[in-house]
Amino acid sequence: MSSAYGAIARPLSAGSLGSVLPRHATLRQQPTDQQNSQTSQNQATLLAISKAPSPTATSFTLSASTHATLVNAMHKVFNTEVERGDTYPQEFPLDEEQFANYFLGGDAFVLIKGDYKDAGDVESKGNAEEWDKDLLGFFYVKPNFPGRCSHICNGGFMVNPRHRGLGLGGIMGKAFLKVVPLIGYKASMFNLVFESNVASIKLWRRLGFKEIGRVPNAGRLRGQGELGGDAKEGYVDAIQFYWDFESMPVPAEYDA
Structure with missing residues (x-):
């Protein structure tokens, strides 16, 4: 996977992500949501998303090729944040390949609205705009340093600005702390x-x-x-x- 040091291999897995994924969470309610508190609209599911199709399908991993429009929506959200120029170090928007290498080059996870028991239950959508109401946020996990220091990971987080105020940062932050040791990182x-x-x-x-x-x-x-x-x-x-x-x-x- 790509980094400031070039390509760095992820550590050997210390467990199965299937033990914590899919991960479900209840969204913080807005005043207008009170009448719908028991509906799936207040539920969110965290799944892994893989740049390359896995040789063996899992119940917790979406394929970027199958859900290309979801990746397009993630790409759009990321570039909007970059153009704001006040949180990420990138100065210019990334093209499709650059985004895929940067955000999907390691282990990546996406939080979507709804209560899904299996990645196969997530239907593909026709374009990125259709994902905007369901794409809540996403984050990556990848080595922060090479070689003898590659047991320390880095993480990058993104919240869809349309869905701010739902407690998404806390949901993804806690999920990050659960998945990182299973991937094999020590810190x-x-x-x-x-x-x-x-x-x-x-x-x-x-x-x-x-x-x-x-x-x-x-x-x-x-x-x-x-x-x-x-x-x-x-x-x-x-x-x-x-x-x-x-x-x-x-x-x-x-x-x-």
């Missing part, structure tokens, strides 16, 4: 959580991640200064968060 490190991203910082602190460092002036972000131009770019520090799975047990309440 996780988030390199660049910009201090201007208040919601993300609050989330990782609330979930129990350790703050292990700060990178001064790590990002040249939009809306943060007076460097010139309409974007009012400025330099922002980044906080680094860490989880050591061997010394920091995942709380039992994160199981659901």
Whole structure:
């Protein structure tokens, strides 16, 4: 899988993702949802999504080729965030191949609206726009360093802006902590959580991640200064968060 160090192999699996996937969650209710609290519209399912078709189909993995329009919707959400210029380090939108290599190059997971018991129950849709109401968020897991340090992973998270306010960050953050050890990683490190991203910082602190460092002036972000131009770019520090799975047990309440 691709990284700043080139292609890095994922660790040997330490367990089966099938023991925690599909993973189900109840969405935080909005005032307009009170009458529908028992419907599938308030349920979400986390599944793995694979860039290449698996030789053996699983009950928890979607194929990017079968659900190409879902990947297109993920791509669109990601590029919209990149164009905002205030959370991810990429300066320009990624094309289809670049996005697939970046977000689907390791282990990737997608959170979709509905209560699915099997990946095969997720119907394909005709285009990316049809996915917008059901695509809630997604994240990747891949090595942060090469070789002798490849037991430490990195994660990247994305919430569909249409569905903010439903507690999606917490749902995906807890799921991340459950799947990472099964993939085989011993620790996780988030390199660049910009201090201007208040919601993300609050989330990782609330979930129990350790703050292990700060990178001064790590990002040249939009809306943060007076460097010139309409974007009012400025330099922002980044906080680094860490989880050591061997010394920091995942709380039992994160199981659901």
